[in-house]
Amino acid sequence: MSLTHLGIPVDQNTEFETVIGLEVHVQLATNSKQFSTARARLEAGKSVTDEAVNSNTTPVCAGHPGTLPALNKTAVEYAIRTGLATDCKINLKSIFARKHYFYPDLPKGYQISQFDLPICEHGHLDVELGETGEVTKRIGITRIHMEEDAGKNVHMSGFSLVNLNRAGVPLVEVVSEPDMRSPAEAGAYLRKLYAIVTCLGVCDGNLQEGNFRCDANVSIRPKGAKGFGTRAEIKNVNSFRFVEKAIEFEVERQRQVILSGDKVIQETRLYDSQKNQTFSMRTKEEAEDYRYFPDPDLPPLVISQATVDAIKAALPELPDQKRDRYIKDYGLSRYDAGALSSTQSLGQFFELAVKLSGTELAKSLANLLIGEAARLINDAGIEIQDSKFEPKAFADLVKAIADKTISVTAAKQIITILYTEGGDVGSIIDREGLKQVSDLSLLEPIIEQIIAANPKQLEDYRSGKDKLLGFFVGQAMKATQGKANPALLQELVTKKLKG
Amino acid sequence: MSNTKTIREIHDAFDAGITNPLALTQAFYSKIDQSKHNAFITLCKDRALKQAEQLTQDLKSKHGGKVPRGTHPLYGIPLGIKDVLTMDGVRTTAASKMLDNYISPYTATAVQKLENAGAISLGKLNMDEFAMGSSNENSAYGNVLHPTHPDRVPGGSSGGSGTAVAADLCVAALGTDTGGSIRLPASFCGIVGMKPTYGRISRYGQIAFASSLDQIGPMTKSVEDAALLTQVMSGVDMYDSTTADQPVEDWVKVVRDTAANPSPQGMRIGVPKEYFIDGIDSEVRQAIEDTIEKLKAQGAEIVPVSLPHTEYAVATYYVVAVSEASSNLSRYDGVRFGVRPKAAMEAGSPAEFYKKVRANFGAEVKRRIILGTFALSSGYYDAYYRKAGQVRRLMRNDFEAAFKNVDVIVSPVAPTTAFKIGEKAKNPLQMYLTDIFTIPASMAGLPAMSVPVAKDHQGLSIGMHLIAPRFKEGVLLKAATIVERISS
Numbered sequence: 001m002s003l004t005h006l007g008i009p010v011d012q013n014t015e016f017e018t019v020i021g022l023e024v025h026v027q028l029a030t031n032s033k034q035f036s037t038a039r040a041r042l043e044a045g046k047s048v049t050d051e052a053v054n055s056n057t058t059p060v061c062a063g064h065p066g067t068l069p070a071l072n073k074t075a076v077e078y079a080i081r082t083g084l085a086t087d088c089k090i091n092l093k094s095i096f097a098r099k100h101y102f103y104p105d106l107p108k109g110y111q112i113s114q115f116d117l118p119i120c121e122h123g124h125l126d127v128e129l130g131e132t133g134e135v136t137k138r139i140g141i142t143r144i145h146m147e148e149d150a151g152k153n154v155h156m157s158g159f160s161l162v163n164l165n166r167a168g169v170p171l172v173e174v175v176s177e178p179d180m181r182s183p184a185e186a187g188a189y190l191r192k193l194y195a196i197v198t199c200l201g202v203c204d205g206n207l208q209e210g211n212f213r214c215d216a217n218v219s220i221r222p223k224g225a226k227g228f229g230t231r232a233e234i235k236n237v238n239s240f241r242f243v244e245k246a247i248e249f250e251v252e253r254q255r256q257v258i259l260s261g262d263k264v265i266q267e268t269r270l271y272d273s274q275k276n277q278t279f280s281m282r283t284k285e286e287a288e289d290y291r292y293f294p295d296p297d298l299p300p301l302v303i304s305q306a307t308v309d310a311i312k313a314a315l316p317e318l319p320d321q322k323r324d325r326y327i328k329d330y331g332l333s334r335y336d337a338g339a340l341s342s343t344q345s346l347g348q349f350f351e352l353a354v355k356l357s358g359t360e361l362a363k364s365l366a367n368l369l370i371g372e373a374a375r376l377i378n379d380a381g382i383e384i385q386d387s388k389f390e391p392k393a394f395a396d397l398v399k400a401i402a403d404k405t406i407s408v409t410a411a412k413q414i415i416t417i418l419y420t421e422g423g424d425v426g427s428i429i430d431r432e433g434l435k436q437v438s439d440l441s442l443l444e445p446i447i448e449q450i451i452a453a454n455p456k457q458l459e460d461y462r463s464g465k466d467k468l469l470g471f472f473v474g475q476a477m478k479a480t481q482g483k484a485n486p487a488l489l490q491e492l493v494t495k496k497l498k499g
Numbered sequence: 500m501s502n503t504k505t506i507r508e509i510h511d512a513f514d515a516g517i518t519n520p521l522a523l524t525q526a527f528y529s530k531i532d533q534s535k536h537n538a539f540i541t542l543c544k545d546r547a548l549k550q551a552e553q554l555t556q557d558l559k560s561k562h563g564g565k566v567p568r569g570t571h572p573l574y575g576i577p578l579g580i581k582d583v584l585t586m587d588g589v590r591t592t593a594a595s596k597m598l599d600n601y602i603s604p605y606t607a608t609a610v611q612k613l614e615n616a617g618a619i620s621l622g623k624l625n626m627d628e629f630a631m632g633s634s635n636e637n638s639a640y641g642n643v644l645h646p647t648h649p650d651r652v653p654g655g656s657s658g659g660s661g662t663a664v665a666a667d668l669c670v671a672a673l674g675t676d677t678g679g680s681i682r683l684p685a686s687f688c689g690i691v692g693m694k695p696t697y698g699r700i701s702r703y704g705q706i707a708f709a710s711s712l713d714q715i716g717p718m719t720k721s722v723e724d725a726a727l728l729t730q731v732m733s734g735v736d737m738y739d740s741t742t743a744d745q746p747v748e749d750w751v752k753v754v755r756d757t758a759a760n761p762s763p764q765g766m767r768i769g770v771p772k773e774y775f776i777d778g779i780d781s782e783v784r785q786a787i788e789d790t791i792e793k794l795k796a797q798g799a800e801i802v803p804v805s806l807p808h809t810e811y812a813v814a815t816y817y818v819v820a821v822s823e824a825s826s827n828l829s830r831y832d833g834v835r836f837g838v839r840p841k842a843a844m845e846a847g848s849p850a851e852f853y854k855k856v857r858a859n860f861g862a863e864v865k866r867r868i869i870l871g872t873f874a875l876s877s878g879y880y881d882a883y884y885r886k887a888g889q890v891r892r893l894m895r896n897d898f899e900a901a902f903k904n905v906d907v908i909v910s911p912v913a914p915t916t917a918f919k920i921g922e923k924a925k926n927p928l929q930m931y932l933t934d935i936f937t938i939p940a941s942m943a944g945l946p947a948m949s950v951p952v953a954k955d956h957q958g959l960s961i962g963m964h965l966i967a968p969r970f971k972e973g974v975l976l977k978a979a980t981i982v983e984r985i986s987s
Binding site: 059060062063064065066067068069070071098100102103104107108109110162164289291292293296297298299 | 584585591593598601603604605607702703704705706707709710711737738739740741822823825826828829830831832834835836849850853872875876877880884
């Protein structure tokens with residue numbers, strides 16, 4: 001018996017296409033909560049766990065009888081900023097609605113959200129794809145609506161506790177069109193959206209604290225099919241890499257389901273990053289009826305075009321604009337410029353450093369920042385301004401490379417030291433003995449010695465095996481403990497080999 | 500001394516040294532203690548007496564024995580507060596078992612404003628559970644008795660407020676009105692009840708029943724007192740986004756000026772034909788028609804008007820009210836406050852826990868939550884809540900059209916006088932029809948009042964209902980003052 005999916009015959013050899021739509025909850029970096037005066041934002045350097053449980057609440061966000069919501073103006077401004085930065089239409093009138101469900105972390109028994117008329121609609125953003133970021137793709141944004149966060153249940157043995165510190169914290173939910181076709185596209189979209197909201201200053205961007213959380217709607221269809229397959233929603237993933245991996249797993253799972261002759265069911269799934277798999281949380285049949293209706297406690301939100309225009313005029317330079325400026329002003333590649341403009345802090349750091357180093361060293365600076373430095377801070381999950389890195393140290397580094405005081409290899413070593421200890425680049429070079437050797441009287445005897453010790457290789461080289469040049473350079477570099485000026489070394493070795 | 504006095508009379512007595520806030524407060528407490536009306540759920544004696552003592556001291560030491568009427572227009576005036584309004588540190592039950600042990604951590608804006616003006620809160624008044632009812636038979640703390648006829652209901656849901664003021668257990672009281680909950684008990688108990696325009700008085704601290712309809716208002720012994728309390732409570736509140744930025748006038752002055760010359764000359768009074776229907780008690784109809792005749796005789800222009808969508812009012816109101824109630828009452832889940840029955844603590848899942856906790860609601864509250872949940876559910880929303888919203892707009896349009904030709908509209912408050920305890924309790928629909936004349940003004944958000952105009956052959960009070968355009972409390976109070984004068 002032959003299988004079909006969306007009316008198209010399928011088998012092991014069928015090429016499937018992945019269809020992904022993302023819903024991202026962006027926590028807004030306002031001082032107070034969406035509808036109450038309680039603090040919404042953690043003090044700098046503090047984490048949620050530093051806060052005494054339920055200390056950060058008012059009767060309003062704890063849902064006490066008789067309380068009413070009063071809208072946070074800044075949150076509205078932040079939502080508009082987000083909409084403008086993603087080319088959305090800003091609705092001058094939008095409506096808050098109640099979304100009902102019972103859960104202990106939801107104090108009122110409903111969440112105030114937007115349903116019929118959200119504040120922003122019909123936007124898009126462009127993502128860069130491919131190794132060098134040369135391909136761009138436009139991903140549609142269906143809507144951006146404002147809502148409030150729930151609290152958190154803490155499960156103990158035999159009972160549960162509720163912490164309402166997070167209850168009522170303002171969010172915008174950014175809902176994309178089902179325009180993405182691969183985990184990589186989803187990842188690129190998330191990174192771009194993240195770059196935008198952090199650049200706008202509307203989100204602190206702390207992924208660990210859940211400032212930026214993603215739900216992924218994933219389905220597959222035989223390539224060329226017009227309709228959509230049944231989708232699964234993967235809930236609440238808060239790392240870009242995990243979103244990609246969860247989608248990868250989900251795509252393969254759905255393929256197996258279809259090829260085994262079953263049907264994919266519409267359901268909500270959770271991703272377990274330890275096991276790298278998704279598992280079912282609830283099916284559509286169990287899905288709740290949220291009984292949305294306009295919140296009678298909040299009149300329609302009416303914004304003037306003048307307000308929108310003023311917010312638009314005050315928007316900061318967006319990541320794409322910054323990228324284009326880096327390409328133009330510093331001659332960076334599109335890929336490097338894109339990476340540096342991906343977070344507000346990295347771009348700022350780069351610009352401070354380039355001021356000290358001079359524009360001619362911008363490329364070298366970009367290489368160090370995107371490579372070694374970015375890897376270290378990403379691994380630690382921190383922002384560059386929270387590390388021990390200083391723009392001056394990086395300017396000193398690229399200058400030292402440029403004047404051949406140190407090698408690029410040594411520079412990488414110094415970056416590791418700067419990361420753990422900070423400090424002055426000159427002193428580190430001296431202390432660690434990383435100064436590059438360019439002294440001919442030191443290098444020439446070493447090279448001669450190595451050539452003499454490897455007659456076979458010398459013979460092969462001279463008979464045409466050019467590749468062996470690398471062998472001799474490597475041996476010589478090793479003999480200098482990596483301190484030799486690589487360009488000079490190569491030049492000298494070549495000369496000596498030719499005899 | 501007799502306490503059946505208005506605020507102005509009490510202030511005169513303070514000035515004359517005949518009594519003082521402390522003596523007056525103590526006198527009310529001893530009356531309350533002897534009363535069998537079950538009007539109060541909770542008394543806050545310590546809090547009130549301390550406040551009264553301070554005010555009494557200050558009256559002498561700071562104010563030279565003269566009431567500072569300008570800064571504290573309610574100086575030393577003991578009030579009753581409907582138990583649906585919160586007071587910091589005071590038990591607030593909404594007459595529900597659900598909140599039997601609930602102590603509110605904050606004070607309602609309206610109560611705070613009254614206390615800032617010098618008022619003393621004696622305690623929390625009985626009511627229908629969550630303000631749902633027309634007879635005060637739905638309280639978890641027992642019926643409130645009618646002030647003069649113990650076999651009858653005081654009306655609801657602000658039944659405790661109605662009886663407390665009429666039986667002189669306080670100078671005035673706060674009630675709340677969603678579909679008639681101030682005006683009906685005012686009519687049944689023979690006092691003045693006023694529901695200001697929706698948005699006049701902050702609802703912050705009013706335990707919500709139906710948010711788009713709920714409004715706090717005064718229940719008093721005179722129109723002037725109603726004007727004063729409303730004036731003190733009105734105004735924009737940053738904690739209630741539905742409060743209106745409308746000027747608060749000196750309504751006390753309006754009342755006094757009118758009382759000095761209570762002539763309806765030139766006033767256009769609308770009489771809606773849809774409000775004089777079969778089924779109105781003949782004595783009630785007679786009393787209202789007599790009052791209209793008197794107004795006419797003294798120079799008012801009586802204008803027949805039509806409010807054609809009146810017949811849909813009750814049905815539409817119940818869709819809106821129960822839908823919003825089902826949402827507003829979601830928070831009573833036993834997680835953060837309120838009573839957790841033992842059975843709930845043994846529940847194996849959150850769903851079972853909620854079931855056990857929410858079993859604590861009374862029958863009428865459960866009925867409305869179930870109806871409202873149905874009306875808002877997917878596939879029914881458009882047919883019920885959305886449609887009700889559309890009909891509501893039509894009702895608003897009816898009034899707007901009528902008010903092009905008249906200044907106020909008058910009608911009976913209710914089809915009957917106070918009925919007997921148990922008479923309608925078994926028939927919700929009949930009970931709902933009690934509010935047939937008060938609901939339309941609620942649906943349109945209009946200011947409306949009940950002013951006593953007569954008594955029936957059994958001595959039961961009959962109230963006249965007056966309705967004015969939005970934010971025209973001045974017009975409403977002027978008309979009410981005239982009705983009050985020609986009826987006394």
